[in-house]
Amino acid sequence: MLCDYYYAKCAKGTAIRKMSALSRKLKNEKGESAIIDLTLGNPLLPPPEVYQKALEIVSQNTDCMRHGYSTTLGDTPARQAMADIISSFEKVLSSAENVVLTPGCTAAINVFLRSVLNPRDEVILFSPYFLEYPFYIDNCQATMKIVRTKFEENWQPNAKMLEESLTEKTKVIIINSPNNPTGVVYTEETMVKIVEVLKRYNTTHNHKIWILNDSVYRRLIEGDTFTLFDKYQYSAIAYSLSKDVSIPGERVGCIAVNPLLDTCQEFVAGIANFNEILGFMQPNRLHQFVLPIMELAVADLKQYVTSREIICECLEDLGIKFVKPHGAFYFFPKIEEGNEEEFCHLFAMNGVVVVPGSAFGECGYFRMSICQPPEIVRGWVEQFKECYRKTVHQLKEKTSAEHTIVH
Amino acid sequence: MLCDYYYAKCAKGTAIRKMSALSRKLKNEKGESAIIDLTLGNPLLPPPEVYQKALEIVSQNTDCMRHGYSTTLGDTPARQAMADIISSFEKVLSSAENVVLTPGCTAAINVFLRSVLNPRDEVILFSPYFLEYPFYIDNCQATMKIVRTKFEENWQPNAKMLEESLTEKTKVIIINSPNNPTGVVYTEETMVKIVEVLKRYNTTHNHKIWILNDSVYRRLIEGDTFTLFDKYQYSAIAYSLSKDVSIPGERVGCIAVNPLLDTCQEFVAGIANFNEILGFMQPNRLHQFVLPIMELAVADLKQYVTSREIICECLEDLGIKFVKPHGAFYFFPKIEEGNEEEFCHLFAMNGVVVVPGSAFGECGYFRMSICQPPEIVRGWVEQFKECYRKTVHQLKEKTSAEHTIVH
Numbered sequence: 001m002l003c004d005y006y007y008a009k010c011a012k013g014t015a016i017r018k019m020s021a022l023s024r025k026l027k028n029e030k031g032e033s034a035i036i037d038l039t040l041g042n043p044l045l046p047p048p049e050v051y052q053k054a055l056e057i058v059s060q061n062t063d064c065m066r067h068g069y070s071t072t073l074g075d076t077p078a079r080q081a082m083a084d085i086i087s088s089f090e091k092v093l094s095s096a097e098n099v100v101l102t103p104g105c106t107a108a109i110n111v112f113l114r115s116v117l118n119p120r121d122e123v124i125l126f127s128p129y130f131l132e133y134p135f136y137i138d139n140c141q142a143t144m145k146i147v148r149t150k151f152e153e154n155w156q157p158n159a160k161m162l163e164e165s166l167t168e169k170t171k172v173i174i175i176n177s178p179n180n181p182t183g184v185v186y187t188e189e190t191m192v193k194i195v196e197v198l199k200r201y202n203t204t205h206n207h208k209i210w211i212l213n214d215s216v217y218r219r220l221i222e223g224d225t226f227t228l229f230d231k232y233q234y235s236a237i238a239y240s241l242s243k244d245v246s247i248p249g250e251r252v253g254c255i256a257v258n259p260l261l262d263t264c265q266e267f268v269a270g271i272a273n274f275n276e277i278l279g280f281m282q283p284n285r286l287h288q289f290v291l292p293i294m295e296l297a298v299a300d301l302k303q304y305v306t307s308r309e310i311i312c313e314c315l316e317d318l319g320i321k322f323v324k325p326h327g328a329f330y331f332f333p334k335i336e337e338g339n340e341e342e343f344c345h346l347f348a349m350n351g352v353v354v355v356p357g358s359a360f361g362e363c364g365y366f367r368m369s370i371c372q373p374p375e376i377v378r379g380w381v382e383q384f385k386e387c388y389r390k391t392v393h394q395l396k397e398k399t400s401a402e403h404t405i406v407h
Numbered sequence: 408m409l410c411d412y413y414y415a416k417c418a419k420g421t422a423i424r425k426m427s428a429l430s431r432k433l434k435n436e437k438g439e440s441a442i443i444d445l446t447l448g449n450p451l452l453p454p455p456e457v458y459q460k461a462l463e464i465v466s467q468n469t470d471c472m473r474h475g476y477s478t479t480l481g482d483t484p485a486r487q488a489m490a491d492i493i494s495s496f497e498k499v500l501s502s503a504e505n506v507v508l509t510p511g512c513t514a515a516i517n518v519f520l521r522s523v524l525n526p527r528d529e530v531i532l533f534s535p536y537f538l539e540y541p542f543y544i545d546n547c548q549a550t551m552k553i554v555r556t557k558f559e560e561n562w563q564p565n566a567k568m569l570e571e572s573l574t575e576k577t578k579v580i581i582i583n584s585p586n587n588p589t590g591v592v593y594t595e596e597t598m599v600k601i602v603e604v605l606k607r608y609n610t611t612h613n614h615k616i617w618i619l620n621d622s623v624y625r626r627l628i629e630g631d632t633f634t635l636f637d638k639y640q641y642s643a644i645a646y647s648l649s650k651d652v653s654i655p656g657e658r659v660g661c662i663a664v665n666p667l668l669d670t671c672q673e674f675v676a677g678i679a680n681f682n683e684i685l686g687f688m689q690p691n692r693l694h695q696f697v698l699p700i701m702e703l704a705v706a707d708l709k710q711y712v713t714s715r716e717i718i719c720e721c722l723e724d725l726g727i728k729f730v731k732p733h734g735a736f737y738f739f740p741k742i743e744e745g746n747e748e749e750f751c752h753l754f755a756m757n758g759v760v761v762v763p764g765s766a767f768g769e770c771g772y773f774r775m776s777i778c779q780p781p782e783i784v785r786g787w788v789e790q791f792k793e794c795y796r797k798t799v800h801q802l803k804e805k806t807s808a809e810h811t812i813v814h
Contacts, residue, residue, distance in 0.1 A: 002677040003525050010680045046471035059466035064453035067654035103510050110686035118410050135684035247474035249692030270409040273417045277542035279517035284691040285656030
């Protein structure tokens with residue numbers, strides 16, 4: 001009864017869902033504390049205090065029109081609040097004028113892609129990538145093109161490889177920094193090189209290639225990174241008040257179009273149009289009133305930094321190879337023993353559930369989501385080490401047994 | 408910079424937006440009270456009291472996980488609450504099991520269509536129709552087929568005309584009752600005939616045609632109507648806690664799949680999958696907690712009935728022809744003088760802004776949205792009459808002047 005696309009591409013389910021379901025099953029069998037579930041990115045920190053206060057203030061306002069439709073672009077004060085957040089990490093300042101509200105970052109990405117893509121246009125993704133991007137590209141009947149980033153290059157995009165993959169059909173490059181699944185933050189140097197390549201291509205081919213930066217983790221960052229709007233006119237930022245304020249379930253996002261874009265106002269109107277005709281509409285009105293009260297508040301994000309340090313030390317102790325992440329709350333370590341499927345399954349059976357790298361387009365690694373405060377991480381880190389050692393030991397024994405049989 | 412589709416189908420803007428913008432312009436020029444704006448469906452009644460209480464209770468709960476992601480299908484208590492609402496107007500009872508939460512009814516319709524449609528499948532709409540359906544069908548690369556309903560048949564769908572339009576590509580019939588823009592409620596008799604036609608076609612052609620009932624106005628109804636699930640297995644209801652509780656901006660909707668569908672569980676899983684890969688995700692978490700507290704509460708809807716009576720009397724006084732609506736808060740009267748564009752423009756200049764019928768696929772009519780309590784409607788009804796009489800008078804003079812010139 002469902003469409004062909006479902007059976008071709010979706011019916012098997014994603015690896016994240018499968019591992020998450022396995023985790024639930026194992027917890028039921030062995031008890032909650034026996035299983036360390038590192039599959040999902042549902043943050044365990046509380047939202048900032050001002051969020052709670054804002055929510056109470058807004059909820060107590062009984063003006064009946066406050067739950068009605070907002071305008072197509074979203075309420076102006078909420079758009080301005082989003083603009084202020086974007087301006088806090090970009091050199092070129094945003095205002096309400098270049099911001100369209102969307103119900104979350106997933107909506108923002110879909111709306112942006114649909115606004116610019118014609119069928120059969122190409123979208124470039126750097127792998128490993130957030131596993132739903134390919135669906136979003138399919139939603140626009142566009143074509144996905146993968147440019148790999150490499151462990152050996154610290155998962156930074158390689159501008160030369162990007163240049164080689166550009167064609168006259170290339171319309172959008174999706175960037176996701178801090179990156180899901182690697183946790184890596186793209187550097188200023190990386191972005192300068194990418195922009196050089198695109199500008200050169202645009203000039204020589206009389207073309208306009210967009211950069212869409214999925215910046216949902218942008219405020220979950222340690223140290224330096226790049227700015228975008230000052231470098232490249234044809235750019236937009238998809239953002240959501242989500243993990244950084246610990247309210248990913250409230251679905252409050254936006255697209256900020258580069259205010260330096262020569263056709264910015266027409267473009268903003270076009271995006272708002274697609275936000276409606278795709279059926280997304282604006283974010284829930286209640287949070288549109290909450291937004292301006294929150295200003296730049298975030299959750300107590302230094303806790304993630306501490307948790308990250310604990311995990312870095314743990315992985316180093318175990319001799320696991322990984323690129324140290326400086327953003328989001330993900331790790332993407334290398335699998336040294338066994339194939340990916342074998343390793344992840346056995347690791348889960350031994351008590352640690354992670355997501356295989358192939359789910360993100362990069363086989364031979366696994367993703368761990370450490371969105372927990374340090375006191376929780378400290379509580380399971382020794383158990384994690386034991387499970388890992390046991391898993392590696394079992395895989396080594398299995399390998400040597402197989403070798404014996406072969407000989 | 409935007410895609411071809413935008414320039415081909417969207418850039419001109421919808422008639423609702425144009426008239427709404429005209430209304431704002433006229434209000435700025437002539438003063439707020441000089442203009443009666445009947446373009447939009449943003450309800451002016453307050454939400455039920457229990458909504459306000461629920462909001463305050465939920466907002467004060469500081470459990471930090473309450474703003475995180477819900478499960479793919481939505482929280483079970485919220486799904487059950489939606490099921491209870493659906494069960495309140497259907498004979499076959501729903502449960503959480505056959506309900507998927509979506510951020511609003513527009514999301515629900517898009518998700519359903521995308522879940523079942525293959526490219527080039529046909530979707531049948533009865534005209535006049537909600538003006539965004541054609542975009543939703545385009546979003547699935549499917550084809551729209553219009554079956555007209557007629558003023559003379561009280562805007563009830565004609566089963567014979569439906570039968571003649573069915574082909575092997577027909578996959579979905581969208582029904583919208585109470586109807587936007589006519590306000591007409593489809594009868595049990597109408598639905599029995601439609602279902603007969605579909606069952607006959609399914610049997611003779613070994614085919615399965617879906618009925619999707621856009622039921623967003625289902626609780627805004629006076630008198631009797633049909634039930635769906637008991638009549639036809641291949642059916643689903645798109646619903647949103649919206650105008651009936653005066654919170655259309657909060658985006659809390661669902662798809663209820665007919666629990667009697669033989670593959671209901673697989674179908675529900677498929678729908679939840681598309682809800683995610685289209686980027687909609689679940690409704691904001693806060694309202695998922697509000698929902699179960701509200702139970703079956705609605706706004707004080709009898710006020711709309713009173714407002715409707717006032718308008719009926721007013722239109723009759725003016726000798727305007729219209730089919731008396733029994734649901735939603737729309738009227739769709741006939742234009743007797745001048746062409747549609749001319750009439751609507753002049754009516755606006757004289758102080759009443761309405762939407763031309765062609766926006767809904769039916770030329771020669773206009774839509775008025777009366778989502779106001781009776782005390783407000785009474786305040787402008789005489790002004791409305793004057794504006795109408797003036798408009799008709801001017802159009803008659805213009806016509807006779809033109810005739811004079813011609814002769």
